[in-house]
Amino acid sequence: MAKKNDKLMIIIAGLVIGVIAAGLSYLGNPKNMGFCIACFLRDTVGGLGLHRAAPVQYIRPEIVGIVIGAFCAAFAKKEFSSKGGSAPMTRFVLGFFAMVGCLMFLGCPFRMILRLAGGDLNAVVGLVGFVIGIFCGIFFLKNGYSLKRTYSLTKAEGFMLPIMEVVIFVLLLAKPAFLFFSEEGPGSMHAGVAFAICAGLIVGVLAQRTRLCMVGGMRDLVLFKETRLLWGFIAILVAALITNLVLGGFKLGMAEQPIAHTDGLWNALGMLLVGFACVLLGGCPLRQLVMSGEGNADSAVTVLGLMVGAAFCHNFGLASSGEGPTPAGKIAVIIGIVVVALIGVVNTYVKAEKTAAEAA
């Protein structure tokens, strides 16, 4: 296979995605939030009324675009296949706590890059936690962690989440009275629907073709000395940084960064939880959306876990705000790290005994 070629491809894809992401903020999305899978799932859940935090309610077309873009790309390349059955409930729980971590930090790994590119130094602290979390996950991977295999499912199964996304998009266009739309706060800031859906579609297609993943880069570097995915990460950072500098979205510092807080310890611990959970899941929230589009029902369940996690975070005051983390949020992050570690232990060591018994 052309090795140079696919490294070049992911760099180009990363550059395009970086420009689009920074550009979306310019077109109306919140600052340093051209894309944020966690925030956008949270806003969407709020738009549907599953949580009632008034500032963060809006159905984000970017999410719809990513899933449908990935779906189309996979379908065109005959890579779409309905699969599932690899520990769905475990994935749901991992997704749930990944979201708790994201909303402690205020961003998924994708937004962490965009925050870095906007000069938000709190994201550097987040990145440190993120890398530690990835190492925690790698420890279990190296010792045999696995959620067991998936199986082929009926074709309809793989269509479920993409169809749901289309329905949600139709709801956004129709704007029935039972939906919630923020009148102020981040939820009220958004690019035009046409821009947002197109941006999502492009990112979905590119991410599907290149297998882009924000945790995969660091993970593969450590496990296999493989740098391909990391180049995607770096390319997004560079492109978003340059776009921000050109469009005037760059502001270096820690204090008064847009939709961010300065509590270093909890920024780091939040992202630690995200990195840890995502390595055990096999991919960051963006990658989970893309794999849902490819027909992977386990990833679809993970996305539901993320969404339910977001609803819990805002119904029970676990999510941070610009003022900082909440006491309940801190407890939730600690519980999350413990639960994710237990999931790691159970699926690394307990499972090993069972396989031996199966062999006997």
Add this chain to the structure above:
Amino acid sequence: MVDARGLSCPMPVLMTQKAMKSKEDYYEVLVDNKTPCENVTRFAESQGYKVAVEEKNGEYLLKISK
């Protein structure tokens, strides 16, 4: 012979990496998804192996040789 069907990355690559510790000249890896097929190929090539891929019924048999 590594059977990594139904597993998503990085598991198939990890299994291949583990198998390759025995330093034999020939391995077969079976996967059922395009992504692990690419990743295992990339990894094997980085270890100085040559890879031939046979596809049938949505499964990929990777023949990895020195």
